[in-house]
Amino acid sequence: MSFNFIEFLKSLVSLTVSDYLRELWGDQLWVNLVLDILGVVIISTFCLLIVIFLIWLERKVIARIQRRIGPNRVGGRYGLLQTVADVIKLLIKEDITPTGADRVAYLLAPFLTVMAALLVWAVMPFAPGVIGVDLNIGVFYFLAISSVSVVSLLLAGWGSNNKYALLGAFRSVAQLVSYEVPMILALLVPILLARSMSTVSIVEAQTIPYLLVAPLAALIFFISSLAETGRTPFDLLEAESEIVAGFHVEYGGMKFGMFFLAEFVSTLFMSGFFATVFLGGYRFFGLETLVIGDGWAIGNLLGLVIFFVKMFAVYFVYIWIRGTLPRVRVDQILNYNWKFLVPVSLVLVMVTALLDKFLPETANNFARAGAHLTANVLIALVTIEILRAYARRQRRLLSGESGPGEAAVDEHAHHDTAVHEPAAAH
Amino acid sequence: MVEQIIFLIISAFTLTMAVIVVTKRNLFHAALALMATFLGVAGLYVTLDAGFLAAAQLLVYIGAISILVIFAIMMTRRLMQTTEPAFNAQAAFALVTAVVSFGILFWVFYLFREFWPLLPDTAVPLAAKPELPPEMIQNSIIVMGRAFVDPAGYVLPFEIASVLLLAALVGAIIVAWPKAEDKA
Numbered sequence: 001m002s003f004n005f006i007e008f009l010k011s012l013v014s015l016t017v018s019d020y021l022r023e024l025w026g027d028q029l030w031v032n033l034v035l036d037i038l039g040v041v042i043i044s045t046f047c048l049l050i051v052i053f054l055i056w057l058e059r060k061v062i063a064r065i066q067r068r069i070g071p072n073r074v075g076g077r078y079g080l081l082q083t084v085a086d087v088i089k090l091l092i093k094e095d096i097t098p099t100g101a102d103r104v105a106y107l108l109a110p111f112l113t114v115m116a117a118l119l120v121w122a123v124m125p126f127a128p129g130v131i132g133v134d135l136n137i138g139v140f141y142f143l144a145i146s147s148v149s150v151v152s153l154l155l156a157g158w159g160s161n162n163k164y165a166l167l168g169a170f171r172s173v174a175q176l177v178s179y180e181v182p183m184i185l186a187l188l189v190p191i192l193l194a195r196s197m198s199t200v201s202i203v204e205a206q207t208i209p210y211l212l213v214a215p216l217a218a219l220i221f222f223i224s225s226l227a228e229t230g231r232t233p234f235d236l237l238e239a240e241s242e243i244v245a246g247f248h249v250e251y252g253g254m255k256f257g258m259f260f261l262a263e264f265v266s267t268l269f270m271s272g273f274f275a276t277v278f279l280g281g282y283r284f285f286g287l288e289t290l291v292i293g294d295g296w297a298i299g300n301l302l303g304l305v306i307f308f309v310k311m312f313a314v315y316f317v318y319i320w321i322r323g324t325l326p327r328v329r330v331d332q333i334l335n336y337n338w339k340f341l342v343p344v345s346l347v348l349v350m351v352t353a354l355l356d357k358f359l360p361e362t363a364n365n366f367a368r369a370g371a372h373l374t375a376n377v378l379i380a381l382v383t384i385e386i387l388r389a390y391a392r393r394q395r396r397l398l399s400g401e402s403g404p405g406e407a408a409v410d411e412h413a414h415h416d417t418a419v420h421e422p423a424a425a426h
Numbered sequence: 427m428v429e430q431i432i433f434l435i436i437s438a439f440t441l442t443m444a445v446i447v448v449t450k451r452n453l454f455h456a457a458l459a460l461m462a463t464f465l466g467v468a469g470l471y472v473t474l475d476a477g478f479l480a481a482a483q484l485l486v487y488i489g490a491i492s493i494l495v496i497f498a499i500m501m502t503r504r505l506m507q508t509t510e511p512a513f514n515a516q517a518a519f520a521l522v523t524a525v526v527s528f529g530i531l532f533w534v535f536y537l538f539r540e541f542w543p544l545l546p547d548t549a550v551p552l553a554a555k556p557e558l559p560p561e562m563i564q565n566s567i568i569v570m571g572r573a574f575v576d577p578a579g580y581v582l583p584f585e586i587a588s589v590l591l592l593a594a595l596v597g598a599i600i601v602a603w604p605k606a607e608d609k610a
Contacts, residue, residue, distance in 0.1 A: 104455060105455075108458075136563075141477075141481050143481075144480075144481035144482070144485040144489070147490070150493055151461065151488060151489075151492065158454065173493060173497065177490070
């Protein structure tokens with residue numbers, strides 16, 4: 001087969017260029033190796049470069065939310081080149097390692113963070129047939145890799161030999177390890193529904209997006225992904241007003257830049273993953289399978305566009321939340337996770353599994369989705385009712401049985417001190 | 427051939443890191459090397475087409491157990507530059523335990539050398555890796571999941587392990603529960 005420029009362009013546009021080149025050069029070991037390496041380079045370069053845009057987007061959107069203008073000096077009226085200037089600044093800064101730092105841990109941490117943030121993209125289905133590797137354990141692979149990122153935060157916090165950094169690391173471990181649990185449980189629901197852990201199979205199984213089938217699982221996943229990426233309201237790991245900058249307080253220049261970059265890359269990944277698992281990924285009413293002319297699969301490109309629109313829609317919600325919500329306290333994040341998210345997601349997984357088992361095999365997709373949706377709404381209503389009863393009891397405890405009274409409040413206050421400081425009780 | 431080379435590289439990495447774990451005097455660095463060892467073991471699982479096991483290794487050993495180890499070190503030792511003696515009073519005992527466990531493991535692997543767990547019908551010597559059909563690897567988690575809840579499979583060990591873990595969980599809660607006199 002000889003090289004045909006038009007065919008090459010066509011395969012480029014329909015995102016099947018690797019198939020075209022494989023046909024051209026033959027299906028040999030070195031061809032596959034070169035194509036794989038090219039794929040890795042393209043995906044990681046995309047992730048690294050899109051961060052420049054993401055940072056600008058985040059600053060601009062948050063500025064608009066807070067009635068400011070945001071970057072508007074470098075690069076035209078919209079400040080489009082502001083982040084480029086920032087990146088250049090970070091790159092040419094002096095590379096400092098503190099004297100008291102544990103060099104191995106200090107230098108390893110930024111690399112591990114970026115590695116973990118980039119490795120997960122291997123299982124992200126961008127468009128039909130456009131995925132790093134369609135692992136049969138795709139979702140589990142993502143969970144495994146992201147659990148490694150906890151290690152890098154711990155390394156950074158410990159290696160810096162700084163008390164704020166260590167405090168940030170302790171917080172990050174408590175938070176990330178805890179919120180992994182509801183995240184895994186919430187992801188079990190789409191896995192159950194799609195009967196597969198492969199991200200492609202999950203997308204293919206979503207005739208109806210799982211956001212409509214399992215909205216509760218989507219909500220739990222979204223909340224825990226906020227915590228996993230350390231974004232507001234769960235940004236305790238780097239709460240500026242409490243512990244300066246948390247685990248990366250001793251990092252400067254591009255080493256700090258790498259932490260920053262990893263945070264944005266993993267947030268974008270979480271948006272893409274949410275779009276994949278709950279919004280149907282690249283699917284949009286069969287538009288992604290569109291073929292025009294004599295078998296030119298233009299649908300692949302449309303699938304890519306659809307995926308990006310969905311991913312950035314979710315990403316916008318992340319920014320929106322960052323611009324809106326205040327930070328929660330340390331005790332609140334752990335209580336919220338262990339006493340609320342984990343029990344709810346456990347119940348949700350059990351109900352989904354049983355319901356899926358007992359629904360008749362003959363039920364069509366819409367009947368199944370309806371049943372699951374009803375179950376989700378019921379669980380949500382019961383949860384809200386339990387929470388309301390709990391809040392009512394707490395209020396009664398605080399105010400006394402017969403309404404607000406000084407004595408009752410006082411008594412409670414004494415009780416509180418006794419719990420926290422037994423030595424100081426009188 | 428390529429597989430052999432990859433296996434040798436990963437094994438060499440794993441063993442080197444394992445040696446570093448026991449020779450490093452700085453406990454924190456030893457814990458890091460332990461993590462690298464776990465990573466190497468995960469790599470070995472990948473070369474055996476056991477992707478699920480590799481991911482589970484990452485999630486459980488690096489994501490949880492190593493974190494716990496590092497936390498224990500942080501909580502119990504003075505910050506930074508702690509060096510520990512290489513041997514303590516239990517060195518001889520540890521040597522005996524290591525040799526005995528190695529012997530038991532070797533014996534078990536020797537017993538099961540003609541047994542390939544995912545292919546119950548065929549007895550293939552472990553020395554020659556059997557040509558698994560691709561669907562088998564693709565569906566390995568489904569096969570494993572079925573085997574866990576199959577009365578003819580591993581349902582009993584699976585349930586025993588679950589009960590054991592539950593007991594450990596309840597035990598942990600009871601240990602951490604505030605005592606009655608603290609409350610008053």
